[in-house]
Every structure is written in C-alpha cells, then in structure tokens.
Amino acid sequence: MTVVAQLAEALTLGDRRALSKAITLVESTRAEDRALSCELLARLGAGSQRSSRIGVTGVPGAGKSTLIDALGLQAIAAGRRVAVLAIDPSSPQSGGSVLADKTRMTHLSVDDRAFVRPSPTLGKLGGTAPRTRELIVLCEAAGYDLIFVETVGVGQSEAQVASMVDCLLLVLLAGAGDELSSMKRGLMEVADIIAFNKADGDRIGLVESDAATLRLSLDISRPARAPAVLLVSARNGTGVPELWKTLEQRDCELEREGTRAERRASQLRAWFEAALDEAWHAVFIRRPDLMAARARAAESVASGAASPLAAAQHLVAALLPPSPANS
Numbered sequence: 001m002t003v004v005a006q007l008a009e010a011l012t013l014g015d016r017r018a019l020s021k022a023i024t025l026v027e028s029t030r031a032e033d034r035a036l037s038c039e040l041l042a043r044l045g046a047g048s049q050r051s052s053r054i055g056v057t058g059v060p061g062a063g064k065s066t067l068i069d070a071l072g073l074q075a076i077a078a079g080r081r082v083a084v085l086a087i088d089p090s091s092p093q094s095g096g097s098v099l100a101d102k103t104r105m106t107h108l109s110v111d112d113r114a115f116v117r118p119s120p121t122l123g124k125l126g127g128t129a130p131r132t133r134e135l136i137v138l139c140e141a142a143g144y145d146l147i148f149v150e151t152v153g154v155g156q157s158e159a160q161v162a163s164m165v166d167c168l169l170l171v172l173l174a175g176a177g178d179e180l181s182s183m184k185r186g187l188m189e190v191a192d193i194i195a196f197n198k199a200d201g202d203r204i205g206l207v208e209s210d211a212a213t214l215r216l217s218l219d220i221s222r223p224a225r226a227p228a229v230l231l232v233s234a235r236n237g238t239g240v241p242e243l244w245k246t247l248e249q250r251d252c253e254l255e256r257e258g259t260r261a262e263r264r265a266s267q268l269r270a271w272f273e274a275a276l277d278e279a280w281h282a283v284f285i286r287r288p289d290l291m292a293a294r295a296r297a298a299e300s301v302a303s304g305a306a307s308p309l310a311a312a313q314h315l316v317a318a319l320l321p322p323s324p325a326n327s
C-alpha cells in the first residue's frame, strides 16, 4: 500500500493523527506534497453529502469563535461530530494565533467528538490560496458531519466562505450602525441567519433595538426570504439553543427542498475555478522564462508602452499552441 493509501485508510477510520497529518500535507506548498495531496483528495472524493457546512462570519471580535464553541456543544449533544476550520488566517486584532482559537473554544478543543483546526498564523501560507475546501473534505472523510468555517467578515473572505458552505451565519454586534451600513450589501444578501451576539449585561436594550431595526429593513430588502435575526450571548449561553434549533431547521429545509445538492454543485464549480486559477499560476511559477516574460510585460505596461489587456492577452497567446481554426 502506498503512503497516501495508508493515510487515506487511517483517516477514514477516524484517526485524528492521520487527519492532522493529512491537513499538514494539504497545506504544504512544496510541489511534491501538492502531488501527494492531489492523490489523497482523489481517493477521498468530494466530501459527504450528509454533512452540514456552516460558515460563520462577522467583524473581528464579534464573538464568532466563542459562539461556535457554544453551538458546537449543542451539536455534540445532538449526536453530531464537529470540526472547526478557519479561513483568512489572521485577523489583525488577535493575530489569529493558535492560542486565541484554543482559548476561545475551551469546550470543543478538549472534546474528542470535535476537531478544532487552529488558524495558521499570518503569513504562514505564503500567499497561497487557503485550503479550506480541501480541509472540509478531509474532515468529512474522517467522520465529522458538521463543519464550521469561521472567517473574519472584512474584504474578500466572506464571499469566499459563501462559496464553500450550505448555510451562512452572520454574527453582528449592536451599536455598530456605521459598520453595518458600510458592510457590503452583498453580505446581508447572502446571510441565511443573523445573530446579534453579546446580548448580555447592560447591552441588551441596545441589541434589541438594533435587531428590530434590522428585521424591518430585511423585510423590505429580502421580502421573499428574510433571514431570521436572533439575539444570543455566546458567553453565558442565552439564545444559543434557539440559534442551534434555527440552524437545524435550515438544514432540514435544505434537504427537503433539494437545495443542498444544488449548493454542493456550485461549491464544486467554485472549487474547480479556484483550482484552475491556481494551476494556471503554477505554470508561471515553474517556468523562469515565463516569469521573466511576465515581468517584462508588467514593465512595458507600467511605462505606458503596452495596455494591460493587450499585454495579458499577448502573454497568454504566446503560451498556447495556435488554435486549429486559425492555422
């Protein structure tokens, strides 16, 4: 049996060390590891159709990790096996350190029915695409049937997470009016469930009024299917069972309406597009002559000698064999 076959077998038996090893392999940027991880993923398939993939997004410090910990406990009590992954490695605030994740997920990180993959620290990935999709497949192959994907809701990452999950939970804080309005409209459009966190102490009144305002505006902007807006305190657990129930209901709806299969198909499409971009990028990285041609093209664009579009097309045309139609 090859090393990869052994790893795949141990992983599908639920061996946590094999899962960690597989994750390290998949995250490695070395070319030989990439080949092995391709082989591993080919053996494991595209993940489980019976799992639930839930994205959790929101501004840094909204309480996403604390909330995942609380929801994860509910899920475990309901017989689920929970894995937690993170995209966008490091929020500038916390540095996204391993320590921060472990201390915010105090329950899940010590429970053997859960698997918490701490976020890599800033820069570790060296600018490569995050491997979250691959990691989801690995976790599902290892028997985890509820995958939380945490991402900081600033910039690109929430669009990325939306293309990887079946359901997107947006975690908001009250009193962040400006933040909310500046938050991309798109995010409000794609959120399936919205939770106002930190509804505790003397903040409750503020949270209630912000939630009411948001419900009204969602009834207008998304009349057909306004997402549920719930109040929770991840810290003391208030509202968490209700939120878990809402997530479960949403999951049942996906199944009933056949939407999960559709979502999975579009997740695979997005994965393919990302893989194609990466493969294309790798063509350049492997060929110093192409990198040099690319650098020259960039210079001629910068100096105004060539237009960006023409230079890009010229470079790509030089790579491809002439098309039979034109020859």
Ligand SMILES: Nc1nc2c(ncn2[C@@H]2O[C@H](COP(=O)(O)OP(=O)(O)OP(=O)(O)O)[C@@H](O)[C@H]2O)c(=O)[nH]1
Binding pocket: 058, 059, 060, 061, 062, 063, 064, 065, 066, 067, 091, 093, 094, 096, 104, 152, 197, 198, 199, 200, 232, 233, 234, 235, 236
């Ligand atoms: N009062 C109160 N504080 C909370 C609650 N949930 C989280 N916190 C606190 O808010 C801070 C941030 O919590 P995290 O769970 O790390 O937030 P996060 O959104 O995962 O943060 P990043 O991953 O850094 O973006 C921590 O100090 C938590 O203890 C809550 O329900 N109420």
Ligand SMILES: [Mg+2]
Binding pocket: 064, 065, 066, 104, 150
């Ligand atoms: Mg966090």
